[in-house]
Amino acid sequence: MIEFQHVSFGYEKNRQVLRDLSFRIERGEAVGLVGPNGAGKSSVMKLLLGLLEGEGQILVDGLPVRRDTLPEIRRKLGFVLQSSDNQMFMPTVYEDMIFAPLNYKLSREEAEARVDEVLARLGLEELKHRYNHKISGGEKRMAAIATILAMKPEAILMDEPSSALDPYNRRVIINTICTLPQTKLIASHDLDMILDTCERVILLSEGHIIADGPAEKLLQDRALLEANRLELPLSLVGRTPRNAAE
Amino acid sequence: MHMADALLAPAVAATMYVASGTVAGISIHKLKKDDEPQKLPVMAVTAALVFAGQMINYTIPGTGSSGHMCGGMLLSALLGPQAGFLSMIVILAIQCLFFADGGLMALGANVWNMAFYGCFVGYYLIWRPIMNSQWFGEGKSGARIRIVVASLIGCVVTLQLGAFSVVLETSLSGITELPFSSFVALMQPIHLAIGLVEGLITSAVLLFIYESRPELLQDVEPVKGEGSQRSLKTVVAILAIVALVVGGGLSLLASSNPDGLEWALFGNAEEGYAENMGLDEEAYGIESTAAETAGAIQEAISFLPDYAFANNDTAVGTTVSGIVGSAMVAGVAVLICLAGGFFRKKKSEV
Amino acid sequence: MQKAMHELAEMDELAMRSSPIHELHPLAKLITTIIYILITLSYDKYNLSGLVPMLLWPILLFTISGIEVRICFYKLRIVLPLVMAVGLFNPFFDRAIMLRIGPLAVSGGVFSMLTLMIKGLYCLMASFLLMATTPIDSLCAALRQLHVPKILVTLLLLTYRYVGVMTEELAVMTDAYLLRAPGQKGIHISAWGSFLGQLLLRSMDRAQELYAAMLLRGYNQQFHYAEARPFRIRDALYLLGCILFFLLLRTVKVAQLLGGMLVR
Numbered sequence: 001m002i003e004f005q006h007v008s009f010g011y012e013k014n015r016q017v018l019r020d021l022s023f024r025i026e027r028g029e030a031v032g033l034v035g036p037n038g039a040g041k042s043s044v045m046k047l048l049l050g051l052l053e054g055e056g057q058i059l060v061d062g063l064p065v066r067r068d069t070l071p072e073i074r075r076k077l078g079f080v081l082q083s084s085d086n087q088m089f090m091p092t093v094y095e096d097m098i099f100a101p102l103n104y105k106l107s108r109e110e111a112e113a114r115v116d117e118v119l120a121r122l123g124l125e126e127l128k129h130r131y132n133h134k135i136s137g138g139e140k141r142m143a144a145i146a147t148i149l150a151m152k153p154e155a156i157l158m159d160e161p162s163s164a165l166d167p168y169n170r171r172v173i174i175n176t177i178c179t180l181p182q183t184k185l186i187a188s189h190d191l192d193m194i195l196d197t198c199e200r201v202i203l204l205s206e207g208h209i210i211a212d213g214p215a216e217k218l219l220q221d222r223a224l225l226e227a228n229r230l231e232l233p234l235s236l237v238g239r240t241p242r243n244a245a246e
Numbered sequence: 247m248h249m250a251d252a253l254l255a256p257a258v259a260a261t262m263y264v265a266s267g268t269v270a271g272i273s274i275h276k277l278k279k280d281d282e283p284q285k286l287p288v289m290a291v292t293a294a295l296v297f298a299g300q301m302i303n304y305t306i307p308g309t310g311s312s313g314h315m316c317g318g319m320l321l322s323a324l325l326g327p328q329a330g331f332l333s334m335i336v337i338l339a340i341q342c343l344f345f346a347d348g349g350l351m352a353l354g355a356n357v358w359n360m361a362f363y364g365c366f367v368g369y370y371l372i373w374r375p376i377m378n379s380q381w382f383g384e385g386k387s388g389a390r391i392r393i394v395v396a397s398l399i400g401c402v403v404t405l406q407l408g409a410f411s412v413v414l415e416t417s418l419s420g421i422t423e424l425p426f427s428s429f430v431a432l433m434q435p436i437h438l439a440i441g442l443v444e445g446l447i448t449s450a451v452l453l454f455i456y457e458s459r460p461e462l463l464q465d466v467e468p469v470k471g472e473g474s475q476r477s478l479k480t481v482v483a484i485l486a487i488v489a490l491v492v493g494g495g496l497s498l499l500a501s502s503n504p505d506g507l508e509w510a511l512f513g514n515a516e517e518g519y520a521e522n523m524g525l526d527e528e529a530y531g532i533e534s535t536a537a538e539t540a541g542a543i544q545e546a547i548s549f550l551p552d553y554a555f556a557n558n559d560t561a562v563g564t565t566v567s568g569i570v571g572s573a574m575v576a577g578v579a580v581l582i583c584l585a586g587g588f589f590r591k592k593k594s595e596v
Numbered sequence: 597m598q599k600a601m602h603e604l605a606e607m608d609e610l611a612m613r614s615s616p617i618h619e620l621h622p623l624a625k626l627i628t629t630i631i632y633i634l635i636t637l638s639y640d641k642y643n644l645s646g647l648v649p650m651l652l653w654p655i656l657l658f659t660i661s662g663i664e665v666r667i668c669f670y671k672l673r674i675v676l677p678l679v680m681a682v683g684l685f686n687p688f689f690d691r692a693i694m695l696r697i698g699p700l701a702v703s704g705g706v707f708s709m710l711t712l713m714i715k716g717l718y719c720l721m722a723s724f725l726l727m728a729t730t731p732i733d734s735l736c737a738a739l740r741q742l743h744v745p746k747i748l749v750t751l752l753l754l755t756y757r758y759v760g761v762m763t764e765e766l767a768v769m770t771d772a773y774l775l776r777a778p779g780q781k782g783i784h785i786s787a788w789g790s791f792l793g794q795l796l797l798r799s800m801d802r803a804q805e806l807y808a809a810m811l812l813r814g815y816n817q818q819f820h821y822a823e824a825r826p827f828r829i830r831d832a833l834y835l836l837g838c839i840l841f842f843l844l845l846r847t848v849k850v851a852q853l854l855g856g857m858l859v860r
Contacts, residue, residue, distance in 0.1 A: 251637060332747065451796065454789035579651060582659050
């Protein structure tokens with residue numbers, strides 16, 4: 001579904017953010033992208049979406065990411081931004097959701113039906129005609145996911161989907177993500193969330209892939225995580241108090 | 247500065263709509279030629295920011311008061327005059343629609359008074375020439391001083407033009423009996439002070455942008471290396487004092503010699519504006535009554551000049567029945583309200 | 597700043613209610629409002645008695661839509677000062693006596709001052725009623741139908757969306773500032789530039805991300821507005837009825853006719 005082949009990228013000539021990155025994500029996989037601040041997580045996402053241009057080749061569904069293939073690529077990928085406010089630029093949830101389907105030349109009836117279907121699936125019917133600036137942070141995040149689902153993307157990219165949410169809303173988001181059948185790539189520092197939603201984890205640091213493997217195995221490797229400024233997910237620390245472990 | 251609907255006659259309001267609409271049309275045309283889709287989000291976010299920024303209080307050192315900013319100059323320095331103009335239109339529209347700040351019909355006039363001068367006059371006649379010049383030396387410090395000078399002059403001049411237009415539009419609408427000259431003498435000095443403060447705020451913001459991301463500013467080339475060192479603070483202080491002295495002198499002149507000012511201004515007004523506006527006689531009539539009472543405030547207050555109106559007697563006659571009728575209308579209004587309350591109660595019961 | 601947020605939220609809330617007026621086509625409402633304001637403004641400055649019946653229309657709308665007049669009067673505080681400033685001079689300059697009620701002489705200046713204030717009030721009520729019964733997206737759709745350029749309407753929509761976001765951010769910054777600057781009423785001169793400048797820089801990044809979000813969802817320089825509601829017979833009737841009503845009030849001296857019947 002998604003393939004990076006020797007991708008390098010840097011904002012400035014001498015400072016490379018990503019160095020010779022190669023990995024492959026199969027259709028239907030759920031992959032967590034973790035790493036310390038500045039590791040290059042968002043650059044990976046932006047390169048994939050064609051918002052940045054780097055060296056090397058990126059393939060989506062066998063299609064190289066190039067200027068001329070961008071419309072098709074972007075149609076396959078849905079990107080949930082970290083800031084829902086930036087993502088939802090229309091006054092109401094409904095208009096935001098219908099924005100993409102209409103752009104992809106669906107008729108208004110089809111688009112509306114799709115919006116209703118997504119809202120029903122996520123249980124958000126009552127948000128439909130609410131104003132984007134009047135709904136709570138949790139609702140906003142759910143609505144942002146809904147706007148992306150209304151596009152019917154084949155893969156979903158998410159940037160910190162659980163940030164700044166209360167435990168309840170965080171759980172709602174995690175459950176929602178788990179029910180999505182699409183290919184998923186989730187960048188986050190919330191390793192507990194990654195553990196709950198992804199079967200595979202790619203650990204990125206200073207533009208390199210440090211580790212790539214099953215989430216449960218990788219996220220249990222305390223030494224590896226701490227070497228990269230991360231911590232063991234709380235659910236894996238178990239009942240052992242932190243002090244006792246040390 | 248935001249004019250309410252009541253201050254304008256329909257003809258003046260419509261004329262200002264046409265004038266502002268034309269400029270907006272030209273701006274849109276120009277923007278379409280450049281890359282508008284790229285700019286749209288930037289325009290929206292900056293406009294929203296300026297809207298919010300207008301609510302901040304800036305304390306003015308040495309006084310107990312605080313100032314605000316208006317944004318025309320700031321927006322055109324950041325986005326260019328056309329995009330700045332459209333953003334200002336949207337800001338004014340939101341203020342008018344949601345906060346009743348300026349009227350719906352007066353929007354055309356408000357756009358003209360605040361957006362047109364701020365963006366186009368401010369940009370083409372002040373910002374660009376000054377920024378492209380080599381005044382105040384080369385290098386960074388020269389550019390800094392140019393930014394301050396351009397924002398100060400720009401804000402003061404555009405606000406003066408705007409305030410003058412408010413006076414002109416109100417007078418042409420025949421709304422006020424206040425003589426044109428006294429109105430001008432009242433408005434201009436107030437807006438001189440406002441313009442100065444606004445200029446200082448604008449220049450402070452633009453300087454900050456210049457220091458951190460100069461590429462965001464129009465007509466500013468990022469310069470490497472410092473030029474001759476000159477303290478910015480002293481320059482600002484000197485400029486402010488000069489502006490105060492000059493402006494204060496001008497407004498003193500204006501208020502002490504209102505007839506001359508009025509003559510000069512009204513000569514222009516009648517030639518230029520009246521022709522374009524195709525105003526009806528009514529507005530002209532007012533103009534001349536205003537002219538008659540020009541510069542004679544004390545006279546007007548101490549005497550009771552019994553101007554005869556054409557149908558004075560009938561006017562008195564009709565007004566009596568008018569009052570009775572109005573009372574009846576009020577009665578009907580009360581009835582409607584009662585009925586409404588009644589129905590709504592019923593509805594809520596169901 | 598919190599007040600502004602509150603006011604904005606209040607208008608949204610009002611516009612989301614439902615009433616026969618809310619359900620009318622936005623275009624019909626927009627046009628009637630404009631005509632109402634124009635007709636109100638067209639009254640002569642001494643024509644107080646002619647203006648009074650024009651009150652009936654806003655009162656009818658307030659009653660039918662169930663919008664509280666109180667909220668509207670709150671907004672008067674912005675409109676009145678300049679109108680007052682201009683109008684208050686009239687009684688001093690225009691002292692021709694137009695009406696005597698017993699010993700009380702009313703001059704033309706008082707008349708023109710009163711008409712000015714009443715006009716200010718009416719126009720405010722009219723535009724307030726429009727916004728209190730029409731959500732911004734429907735209004736934008738109506739503007740498009742009036743062929744207001746697309747860029748302008750889209751810009752209005754986007755700006756409106758971000759006014760809330762920006763105001764909130766600035767409110768947070770102001771609080772943060774004032775918490776560390778006890779006793780200050782506003783932003784000190786040393787922070788004039790950086791205060792707004794910082795936010796401005798961040799906003800530029802935000803705008804970029806926003807544009808990316810648009811592109812990623814297939815933005816092709818085409819904005820779709822709220823569903824174009826069909827213009828029904830009801831809307832046409834409302835529009836026509838209102839215009840006829842206004843014209844009637846404008847041409848027939850209703851107040852004087854009614855009064856004439858009683859006085860004679």
